Amino acid sequence: MNWGTLPDGIEAPESREQNMRRLYVHDEDRVLLKVVHYGNPTSVGIEFEEGGDWQFKPLWTQRAGPRAQIYFHPSAVKAAIVTCGGLCPGLNDVIRQVVFTLDVYGVKEILGIQYGFKGFVDPKYPPVALTRKLVSRVHMAGGSFLGVSRGTPDLNDIVDKLQDWGINFFFIIGGNGSHAGAHEIYKRCLERKMKIAVVGIPKTIDNDLQLVDKTFGFDTSVEEAQRAINAAFVEASSAYNGVGIVKLMGRQSGFIAMYATLASGQVDIVLIPEVPFVLEGEHGVYNFMKKRLDKNGLCVVVIAEGAGQELLESSGGVDASGNPILGDIGKWFYSQVKAYFGKIKMSVDVKYIDPTYMIRARHCNSSDHIICSVLGQNAVHGAFAGYTDITIGLVNTHYVFLPIPKVIEVARKVDPNSNMWHRTVTSTGQPDFPMVPQKISEKKAQSQPSSPPKSQPTSPKSPVSGSSRSQSPGAVMDMGPQRRGSRKPSLKSPLPVFNTKRPTSA
């Protein structure tokens, strides 16, 4: 066999043992986080560091996958899995693959925590023992068969339970809130010198987590949204001056609305939280709707749930997890559209569709089945490799380990200067609906006299300072402090070989 030219000091693998080395991911394998080398500061989508630097700097993180040597003896592992926050297509797939992979490693004790973090403290819902057989078909259904919840029990109670139950692998399938919780739990475990791997698997249909290409369930949500958009189009195109309005999820990020719009090709206007808009006036949304109705006899509008919140009275409330409770922009917009066209005496037939929970409750599509499977498997590989306070992500088409604080630093949002937003509005043909900030703030000031600024619990403040972009050239994303012990490679089995030497410090 011709192995080509190898670098000095590297020998071509000849024996079976040497070939087996190729079954594992090496600890020095890395994946670039940013791959575009911008040539000019005016390039679309360019990001600037504090201080204005925009030049390319390689920033890496560890490649996910099985290691040749592992920290934990599988027979000494007791794992717990929890699903938190709102539903998302693919939760059951991830649980299933975590259980399967633990089973392949030889782990016998796997607990499913019921109803999110609540399951640690509610005796009515004790943990359930998970087996390969029990989870083998769960991916066929949507939702989470373990249950989900919002709301935070005392994190010390959770850590107490982890300690009492002897858990040393803890898998948290959740969004930014759950990952903030996971990081807090990790810190408390560290204080107690517990030798535990705390591993997140990012779940959110909003796709609002930093660094990752996309979160699982996002593709499915975009796909399912097509059915609603298509129904809105069919209704609108069959009615006299038909208007179809579809509300899609996205508390603070308009990714589903943007991608669903671009995918559908049937949308005239898409409104997202990141791009302010005005409704009235020559350059407002209503006037553009009228133009489309005059020209085509129909108009389809997609509106993200977090869009235009400044136009509504804010309840100021938060949900059990501390997320802001939004005003219902969809229903409000529907009534305003009817009122506007009534005022200008133009007969329109307006239909409103809110498919949000139908989208979230779906089982996932093929591409998400695959993403969920790989994420679930890599979560287990990460734990066995001795990492903690990490999450698993798809970055530039490769699966990687990422430090949790980096992923939740700030919520990821649609960049109105990005190529993807430009592509979307090129597709709809909608103009800018320029915001007049003064008028809106005057409006707000009138409706909300003196309420204090609300906290933003969906963007948990990270204890880690600085952004990933502020790292020095060529930096490996720093996962060092979370890593424990050192290991000797071993090549006895195609599966990672355990190292009986336990970590010396947590």
Ligand SMILES: Nc1ncnc2c1ncn2[C@@H]1O[C@H](COP(=O)(O)OP(=O)(O)O)[C@@H](O)[C@H]1O
């Ligand atoms: N900053 C935080 N610190 C600790 N736990 C948190 C934090 N934010 C949210 N959580 C907990 O994580 C769980 C999920 O959070 P939530 O915001 O509802 O969903 P998601 O994880 O999908 O964002 C909840 O039980 C919530 O109380």
Ligand SMILES: O=P(O)(O)OC[C@H]1O[C@](O)(COP(=O)(O)O)[C@@H](O)[C@@H]1O
């Ligand atoms: O009605 P619920 O369960 O609070 O969920 C609504 C929220 O769930 C989401 O779909 C996803 O939010 P999470 O990622 O925090 O679960 C948001 O878009 C939406 O605002």
Ligand SMILES: [Mg+2]
């Ligand atoms: Mg969230």
